Amino acid sequence: MKLNILMFGITKDIIGQSKLAFELPDRSTVPDLIASLKAKYPALKDLSSMMIAVNNEYGQKDQTLQESDEVALIPPVSGG
Amino acid sequence: MKLNILMFGITKDIIGQSKLAFELPDRSTVPDLIASLKAKYPALKDLSSMMIAVNNEYGQKDQTLQESDEVALIPPVSGG
Amino acid sequence: MEETIWKAVPAIYLTEEPIAVDEVIAAVNSENAGAVDVFIGTVRNSTKERKVVRLEFEAYDSMALREMEKLAQQVRERWPVEKIAIHHRKGVLQIGEVAVVIAVSTPHRKEAFAACQFAIDTLKQTVPIWKKEIFEDGQIWVAAHP
Amino acid sequence: MEETIWKAVPAIYLTEEPIAVDEVIAAVNSENAGAVDVFIGTVRNSTKERKVVRLEFEAYDSMALREMEKLAQQVRERWPVEKIAIHHRKGVLQIGEVAVVIAVSTPHRKEAFAACQFAIDTLKQTVPIWKKEIFEDGQIWVAAHP
Numbered sequence: 001m002k003l004n005i006l007m008f009g010i011t012k013d014i015i016g017q018s019k020l021a022f023e024l025p026d027r028s029t030v031p032d033l034i035a036s037l038k039a040k041y042p043a044l045k046d047l048s049s050m051m052i053a054v055n056n057e058y059g060q061k062d063q064t065l066q067e068s069d070e071v072a073l074i075p076p077v078s079g080g
Numbered sequence: 081m082k083l084n085i086l087m088f089g090i091t092k093d094i095i096g097q098s099k100l101a102f103e104l105p106d107r108s109t110v111p112d113l114i115a116s117l118k119a120k121y122p123a124l125k126d127l128s129s130m131m132i133a134v135n136n137e138y139g140q141k142d143q144t145l146q147e148s149d150e151v152a153l154i155p156p157v158s159g160g
Numbered sequence: 161m162e163e164t165i166w167k168a169v170p171a172i173y174l175t176e177e178p179i180a181v182d183e184v185i186a187a188v189n190s191e192n193a194g195a196v197d198v199f200i201g202t203v204r205n206s207t208k209e210r211k212v213v214r215l216e217f218e219a220y221d222s223m224a225l226r227e228m229e230k231l232a233q234q235v236r237e238r239w240p241v242e243k244i245a246i247h248h249r250k251g252v253l254q255i256g257e258v259a260v261v262i263a264v265s266t267p268h269r270k271e272a273f274a275a276c277q278f279a280i281d282t283l284k285q286t287v288p289i290w291k292k293e294i295f296e297d298g299q300i301w302v303a304a305h306p
Numbered sequence: 307m308e309e310t311i312w313k314a315v316p317a318i319y320l321t322e323e324p325i326a327v328d329e330v331i332a333a334v335n336s337e338n339a340g341a342v343d344v345f346i347g348t349v350r351n352s353t354k355e356r357k358v359v360r361l362e363f364e365a366y367d368s369m370a371l372r373e374m375e376k377l378a379q380q381v382r383e384r385w386p387v388e389k390i391a392i393h394h395r396k397g398v399l400q401i402g403e404v405a406v407v408i409a410v411s412t413p414h415r416k417e418a419f420a421a422c423q424f425a426i427d428t429l430k431q432t433v434p435i436w437k438k439e440i441f442e443d444g445q446i447w448v449a450a451h452p
Contacts, residue, residue, distance in 0.1 A: 079435025
């Protein structure tokens with residue numbers, strides 16, 4: 001399946017775009033996606049933390065992804 | 081000596097005036113004044129607390145009063 | 161060129177006029193501060209389920225201002241405060257009106273909360289101001305009796 | 307008769323315009339409340355003694371609003387809150403500008419402080435908003451790296 005992953009903050013700088021088209025095997029999970037992204041973009045490994053949001057919620061461990069999901073990469077937040 | 085004691089809040093209601101001319105032996109202390117006032121106005125004994133202010137400061141234990149002092153009776157405060 | 165009319169807001173203030181909360185906040189403005197905590201005490205419509213009609217605050221003005229100054233100084237000694245402002249109302253207050261505003265600015269937020277909470281807690285214990293609650297069927301001086 | 311123009315202020319708000327602190331405070335107005343605590347986060351002129359030129363906030367808008375709503379709900383479940391409002395700024399902010407305002411009204415003051423402090427602490431951990439500090443000689447995404 002092909003995900004269109006939204007990028008924010010430093011991940012946008014690392015990956016160089018605000019929306020990344022990313023190919024992933026069907027029935028991949030949140031941890032699968034994180035592993036694949038870190039493999040392709042090693043600078044992501046240096047971040048304090050990295051979360052995946054699925055449809056505007058923090059993704060659960062082992063949550064399975066679908067092509068229709070709105071997926072976003074969430075580097076350490078720093079609002080306030 | 082004769083003190084002109086300022087009254088506030090409930091003490092003004094108890095004593096019935098906002099400034100009380102009160103006769104007291106020379107070299108009386110803060111506790112002396114409190115005792116004399118309570119003797120003359122027993123309703124003051126029912127208050128949760130009663131302090132004396134001398135020249136805009138809380139009077140110290142055993143502080144000696146002078147006729148020139150600005151003296152005030154401070155019932156339990158309840159600002160804020 | 162337009163003239164800007166700048167109204168200096170005192171840090172410590174006791175007034176019969178309504179308190180302008182935004183002016184108290186502006187009084188603690190500082191470029192070194194990352195945090196401002198503001199406490200606003202307002203007149204509730206009830207006390208222990210008894211309906212309040214209005215409040216009346218009486219103050220021993222000269223001493224109250226002095227105690228408020230002392231309190232501000234104490235707060236500055238205890239926390240890394242940029243600025244602190246304390247405004248207290250007196251006279252007759254209707255439901256919903258603002259009785260007291262305390263604003264504290266600090267570099268970081270933890271200190272702003274701690275300093276502001278200490279300030280209102282201490283004000284209620286030390287500043288010679290008295291509150292009378294007027295109910296439909298009576299009135300009491302708050303905290304006067306055990 | 308004059309017409310009053312009433313501008314409804316949302317409780318949860320993310321905006322590129324300057325935050326009107328008095329509107330956030332007005333949004334938590336309640337006759338049942340005796341206390342309002344307001345936290346205001348402002349842009350400091352320095353971070354760890356390094357001079358800050360300006361800040362830039364970026365938000366994942368839809369999720370940020372959702373997390374702010376969740377946070378408000380959590381606060382309401384934990385404390386006897388009358389009303390809570392959370393406004394966060396995004397875009398470019400100069401020194402001294404307001405980045406976030408949280409206002410909480412409660413019957414008594416202790417809960418107002420606790421709820422407001424919890425709200426800002428939690429917002430900083432959960433709401434997807436990112437802050438870039440621009441220095442004279444560089445810039446960093448705050449908290450991105452260990």
